[in-house]
Amino acid sequence: MKRHYTLTIFPILLLTLLLRKNGQAQERSGQEYALDTVAVLPRSTVKNIGFGTQPGQRITSAISTVYGADLEKNFTLNLGNTLYGRLAGLSVTQGGSEPGLSTPGLFVRGLNTFGAAGNSPLLVIDGYISNGAGTSNAFMQLVPEEIETITVLKDASATAIYGARGANGVVLVTTKTGQEGPLRISFSTKQGFNQAQYLPKFLNAYQYGVLYNEALANDGLPARYTNADLEAYRTGSDPVFHPDVNWYDQVLRPAAPVSSYNLTFGGGDKFVRYFVTLNAIKSQGLFKKFGDRNDESANSNYSKYNFRTNLDVNLTNRLSAEFKIAGSFEQTNNPNNYTTGSTFNLLAQLPPNAFPVYNPDGSYGGNALYANPVANLLSTGFYTNNSRTVLSSLKLTEQLDGLVKGLSASVAVSINNYFESGSRKSKQYPRYSISKGAAGDTIYSPAVGQLTSLAGSEETLDQYRNLIVQAFLNYKRTVGKSDLSAMLMFNTDNVTVFGPASDPTTPTANSTDPYKHNGGAGRFTYAYANKYIAEFSAGYMGSELFAPGKRYGFFPAASLGWVLSGEKFLTNHKAINFLKLRGSYGLVGNDNIVSQGLSSRYAYTATFGGGGYFFGTGNTPVGGLAENAIANPNVTWEKEKSLNVGVDATLFKHFDLSFDYFNRDRYDIMVASASTTPLFAGIVTPNLNNGKATNTGFDLALRYTTTQKKNLHFFVESNLSYFKNKVVFNAEAVQLNTRLYATGAAIGQPFGLKAIGFYSLEDIARRQIDPGSVPGVLSEVIKAGDIKYQDVGGPDGKPDGIIDANDRMPIGNPGLPTLSLGVHTGFRYKGFDADLVFQAVSGNTVYLGGNYFQAFQGNGQVAPIALTRWTPETAATADYPRLSSKDNLNNYQFSSFWQRDGRFVKLRSAEIGYSLPAGLADKIRLKTVRFFVNGTNLFSLDRIPYGDPESLTGYPVIRTLTLGLKVQL
Template sequence: MKLTALLLTVACLQLSATGYSQNISLSGTDIPLDKVFSSIEKQSGYFFFYKYKEIEQATPVSLNLKNIPFKQALELTFQNLPFTYSIEDKTIIVSRKPGSTLAKDESLTIRGRVFDTYEPPVPIPGVSIIIKGKNTGTTTDNDGYFTIKAEKGDVLVFSMISYKKREYTVTRSEKSLTISLENDVAALEQVVVTGMSEQQVKHIASSIATLNVKSNIEGKPITSLSQALQGGVTGINVNQGSGLPGGDAAAIKIRGITTLNNSDALVLVDGVPMDMNYLDPVTIESVTVLKDAAAAAIYGARAANGVILVTTKRGVPGKVSVTYDAYAGVQSPNQIPDFVDAPTYMRMYNVAMVNSGGQPFYSEDDIQKTLSGEDPINYPNTDWADLVISKYSPITSHSLSVSGGNELARFAITGNYLYQDGMIPVNHANRYTLRANTSISLSKKFLVYLDALTIKRNTLYPNRPLDNGGSRILDDMYRLPPTVLPKYPDVEGYPTMYGRYADIVNPVAYAERGGSIKYEFAQTNINLQPKWEVFPGFNLKGQFSFRLNSDVYKAQRDNYYFFDYYTNQLVQTWAVQRDAYSQTRDTYYYLAGSADYTLRANKHQVFAIGGYSMEQYNNGYYDISSLLSGFAKVNYSYDDKYLLEGSIRVDGSSKFGPGNKFGYFPSVALGWNLHNETFLKNSSLIKNLKLRASYGQLGNESIGLYQYQNLISATDGTETSWGNPNITWEKVNMFDVGTDISLFPDKSLSFTVDYYNKVTKDIILKPVVSLVGAVGKSPLNAGSVRNTGLEATFTYTPSLGKNLSLTFKPGVTYNKNKIISLPGGDLINAVTIQREGYALGSYFGYKTNGLLQASDFNADGTPKIPVVVTDAAPGDVKYLDLNHDGSITDADREVIGDPTPKLNYFADVSFSWKKFDLEFLVQGVGKYDYSANIAGKSSGYLWNPLNFDYSGGVPTNYRAANTWRPNNTDALFPRLLANPNRNTLYSDFWLFNGAYTRMKFIQLGYRLDSKRLKLLGITSLRFYVNAQNPFVLTSLKQTDPESGGGSWTYGIMKTYTFGVHVGI
């Protein structure tokens, strides 16, 4: 009131009749009154004085003022309003007309702006904004602004051609609401991330594949991104070798194994090499797989095994969005060994002794006392699997994401916590991740990404003496007989005593008293990417990335005591308390710059990019490797019909010697969009038909350091390794031809088929160890490997009505691997061999023909055929004399198997009905040779079931039932022996068909979508239940065909979870 009095006083002192000569122009429909006042102020120099709340409730006005005198413009503005005005000098005082009342208006005014989701975001003019269920609406102006009145609870629908519709529920008035609309890939050609850039699919002539993030990642209880690739993309062999908490990531091979060195694919996250499994899957925006040379050649030296590009989510202009994703559940082993009980074990032990010419070890009285269970201390019957393996272990994950911003700055921040408990004692893992992605528009032409990621992972394992491997406890479980007591009753004044058997450590002992081993991993990533649009179509980009890794090892062990199984005496072992600590750190630097230009002229479109990169890795032990690279790529399309791609990359690596440091990797690709030709353009059947062909060369520098130099021991000056200054890059030449087809007007049926021929030359080999000084021979480029394969993906999305949808997506990959050149002959490494004409890493051993039977022996017991030992008998393995020299020797060994499956397949099926969704994924491989007695798998419970020499294991009931006996001659396994070495020679007898079909997951979800929830600010709410790896179909028994099984293997876990997604 004091302000009003002051203004009136000043106005009275300075009355003037001037100022009414200005002309006003103002046109528009439903213009808010305060906007009208603002426009008149700008044109006239006058200022309005009014009560904002009254003006805000006023009905918007529609005006068409074109160069109207100031006074007349005011009269036209106020003529239908419940307001009057007076002019005091340069102030227009607005007040209510005497006796007038404002109609009660419960409507809310929503003012805002609409942007797209590009970086930097651009305002969208002409967006239609309709109140759902009402004939009221407006559109955005040329700058993307809009104003609309709505009631609380109304739903605003934003729509625009080529953009996805978006709904917004009104809860209050908004002065600066920001809405972002996503491109509709069904209306526009899909844009995907490719090498160093983004391109429309219609302009790509190379072989790439994109992972459906929504189907394979979002709302799925996966602990690592690599697991999501299994069953998501053809051409990829994803093998999850373990379910160990903190170690359950999968190994990924793209289009076969190409080398004896590292065959893992290159993974780039936001342009920087890193382990994708450290990422929180919630933060993933897109995953693109570059499969052929034309797509991957721009990454040169690191692309020989294929490239996986991962981008993370960024903030978009709009209201701050908060999402919470969580799941909790239990994990359960897929296989728990079904060991024989102690009486069965004792009888089998006696049979083995008799078969070996000895006497039974256990008396029948001992067996009966064990069977009765009356004296479990002296006659134990222990189920070690029941003591060691937990049938259920918890798992939980929580992710909280906050994102938003405006046209000047956007952000996306996500924190995640993951906890996994193990199925073995003293075993769990937890992971903390925090990612902050920031986009800053310093101007309309200059954009900067500043991203930070920090990761902390702690993993705890039991501390087994003489071994630091967490899963070694499983090996002890397989090898300890059921006749050993886990722990003796406590006696006052004495320490707790544990049962002991030879050199096998009691897992109960070190689970309770052995302490723990803890690995602490921490990583910090900083990624800075500026982008400057110098002029339309021409951009300059830069990137600097820094990564710091820290690994800490902590070990602690307490004292504990054993009771000796053999001497029946108390003995003290592992009694020294031990603490250990070590720490390592490594750093990685990446610096890159590029320039790209897009030219569109009539029917021609050219995209060109060129740049450089420098990177350095230091593992903290003075081992430093560097890579210096330059690259260029051109994409050309004519009339969206004819496509041409070409690229060249030059890499210089410190891993090679002078004169061999640089490699040159070119590629070319051709494409033809036949559906754009006049003879197909109007086809009602064929809506997309593209033919593609490419050829290029890739490099591989994934080898050890200093292989071009001799290494000398700092201790005594002796040479520890011989180098070769002439070794150079492994080179991969790849030819690819493929087609992409979509049928029917809605493109509901689509196919993608590729054939490839991939030859790796100059493979770096290390010949067998020299007999002089036991120093390995120097490495050399001396081998070639061919991978040929066929990939096919089929997608069917029929139209089933408004409330029902179906997507059926099967895929199959066939890859054949063969060594085509190996100068110097075979390379044999124990039970594997590299030999021309066979697959890399083929199994090498004896061929067999089942088991020896009585018919293979003469009446006097002498064998009719060559045998491996003179006292061979029925029930032993029947080896074949391949060279027909009358004896079984090393000369009879041959290639006996291939450890890599040729066929991989999957089928993803998803349904949705109203608010329910159901999805399941089936994945499997065709026949491959699973070895039961290769080192590292140690399935001794099969081939050495009684552990006489402590290298085998306790038999399972399956092994016991299928053992050769005189009354069971058609058995799967040999007879029992005290020394089974004659039957454990590496041979195809112990190779089994590893083919399997696994249900990867089944998931049922329900989405709550109500007006009441939106009024509470909840934009999305979904619940789901998920069963991951619930079952597998395979002929293998008591082992997991994917992880490889065996007594040292921590198998893949079944996981059952309940999850929720909340959006605010």
């Protein structure tokens, strides 16, 4: 605990020292350091290109940038959730909404490889790679208030310097630094609430009973509920023996408070410049306050505290230092478990008439089949997990103009730590089912479960340490019309992971071999007359993942640029202010292949596992060892040949355009050897680098900004991204139905049965006479109203009279949208300002599954979607199969019937603000005062009436509304 206090107090102590010095700075410089921007942002002419910066006019690679001040316009608990619709070429997928567990997926230019994983981009914070086993926390835990820019590198010219880790794109974060000028203090706060954007709707007890009786009748079984039962459910006259419980209402509240606070200091002089920020975010979960009702439970809440100190010091005229230390502390409290997944699964399953929340004697209702959600949250204890992330770095730079003009050398070290611990306080409770006796009395069943006292355990959930060492030589010089810049760097990073034990209930002290990367990189850029630009970059990188002698690879890339607007024939063109053509080609790699099916982390070595044999007449087993998958000494990283052609333009002084076309050929993808080695060989073959895939598409970014005319300033910017990928080769086993080959299909293409309607009464009559005339699944007795599937399971896709796994085919689209559009717009008029971000996606499919949509399956509920079910009377209009009380093996196959178009348009964030006039602010001795109203995830226009297309199950998608205040001294 002492360490925590030290890390928190350090920035404050450092700030105190800096403030003492700042009195001199105010005398030396009259510059102002603005920490606040409103609505319309000045766009920097210098861009982060990875391990360095470059003027935007000379960039010949494909990049997209968003500014931290833009991202402050919403309220989220995770940095990734601020990026929806913000960057051309970056796809962001919903990762849930539960506080502390809402990490989204990031994809640069879509999916470029296939397998269990390996599509995530490389994440870099202030030049230090933050990827590694478990280490993406550092990126997601940042807050917008500490960020200057986030830049996405998308082509080989930009990512080749990252070697075998850059093929999936790179996301760079640059944090804010201090600027020369007097002390500037900024404080902001947001106060508001979360609410569920949509809660699943299930039918009430009366409707449940009517439809369940119908399902039983369809299955040839007697009714469970009498007319008297149904009437009691309908009128609510007997809530004890005929309950009608809305379990979501019992467990959730309509809104939960949220708050955030941010305090920032910045300033300095030509010797010392500093930036310090402290941030606190709190969010109470949607659960009711069960901790207030029971001392042995807890209220659901999440809190995060961030701090950052960035310090730049000129030690001498030639030697400078950059020191950064930042951290994040998170704590999550929940009743019943660390996360809420099991509670929401139970809420989706539990029928409204299963039992009352409380029995007449005050005991908990329940039975052996279902637990009681309220009791779970009140009487099974509480769970707390804490995580701490600390990022620290020191970089020294020496100007070597005395040796070579324009030359500098740098050395840097970064040490990062992450630790997550958990505290379990658990207990059990008894629950009782009840029935009505002959005399009308209440009969209690034997207890399910028993009352136990609260017991605690402490455990380590995750831990890692990361050491990065870098060295640079930078050269920059202008000779006549020629501008030259070059960079050479060496990087080594070592990540040691102390992962959780195989039994999550057991405290862990496990560790793995360090994940290590060594590499060098270089970049050379030549520009002539600010019109002709050529750049060569390359990375040379190795990893311990591969066999000795095959651990290192070379990844070159080149790019060219031509600034046409600098030519005489366009110099005086009034419509074209700036026009640049550019193109790049190169080789990049992806070594994130462990989760794509390697037999082990070190697949180049043989491994042995459990084996044995039975001896004697008693078949006595004798233990032994047997070879696992055969070693693959040639295992290597994926490779990609990447082409990018682009154009950048500024037209009529107000209109900015950037367009990129890309073509990516990925090869050496890890795939099974099913098409080359038959199973009857009796050996477990390793996966091989035989797979291939392609991905083509485009990115488009547009921006229009008005000039400052009187008091009105307006801007609108948009980005459009599209990709189309294909599996070129996947070494698949021979299929009877050629439609089942993933080769030739899109990456992530779903394969399932194609629904072609419902079986009719005539179909069933024909099937009884000749089963082969009407195909059906062999494991189910087909009845009228069941889903009918297309029969293509025979040779060459011809019918074979049965429906089985061979009848699957490509259905729908993958889950990642292929087309994404983002629109960011805003204005400022006098003291008023507004900022809005819209996002639209298309080309994806979502699947309706589980208790939310499949009536009575797994002893579950029934939702309104089942009201349009098939019956003999509604056969012509039904769009839902007949009801069944059992787990129907025909109707709930993975099929096109349950797929829906996943396109949507969402208002991701909106903010309206008002700033006090400067004269009035001065009277209260403040530089600026701004009040604002902020909303996040405000509405969705989509084709899914049953919930949010990004997250149909689990913790509800959250809408947030806040009131805010920002002041600057």
